[in-house]
Amino acid sequence: MNHLMGWMSLGLVLAMTATSAAQPQSKRDPAGGKKEFRVTWLGHAAFEVVSAGGTRLLIDPFLTKNPATPEAFRDLARYKVDAILVSHSHSDHSGDAVDIAKASGAPVIGTFDYVSGLGLPEKQVMGGNVGGTFAVGDVKVHLVPAMHSSDPGGRPLGFVVTFADGRTLYHTGDTWIFGDMALIQEVFHPSVILLNVGGGPYTEDPKTAALAIRxxxxxxxxxxxxxxTFPGLATEAEVRAAFREDRRLQVLKPGETKTF
Ligand SMILES: [Zn+2]
Structure with a gap:
């Protein structure tokens, strides 16, 4: 029954999103045809991503209790987003997702097991699983594996966002290096990677994260x-040291926006 309801709600969501799903996807064309997208780091694993077509995604919105989030970005009323992506249940990722969903009406994308337990109206429940895809405005959100845990809520995810110009952004979620990253590269060719590097007791450290990239x-x-963000996690100096020969590294300040 659960599965049947899951498929039914998934069908509904797909039907709803298909109409707004947008512009045809062009072939990847690094030499031209780029349509800029913006990424704002909100501290820890939280990001706001805005596509060229104006689609706004909020990823892992741990904000009001996030010591790294600038004060101005803790005002949840500012987040008028098209979807909220939650990689897993832990509070340093799911944080303010439900409050923002209730205030904004935005759907939450995550595992079916996690999202269906949030008590949101059915139209805001965009639950899926590894391999799944949701269309949101002019982007597609793909659910990919992460090597971590999520309880309650099934399993942890990473997200790959595909933009209309064919470029892709990969948010790793919380993870250690794992061999199937090769398949994420093969399938999606991430242009920008929002890379977990924090180390400590929970996730891959900067050196292992750098190895994953190489x-x-x-x-x-x-x-x-x-x-x-917290004591015990890697410092910025440690992150820079691990990537010292990699000019592709761009360390943002919380609250800073980069255009790609
Ligand atoms: Zn975490």
């Missing part, structure tokens, strides 16, 4: 995240 990926830009 071994599996070929992005244009690497934006480190999930560091320096």
């Amino acid at each position: 071994k599996y990926f070929n992005p244009e830009t690497i934006v480190p995240m999930h560091f320096a």
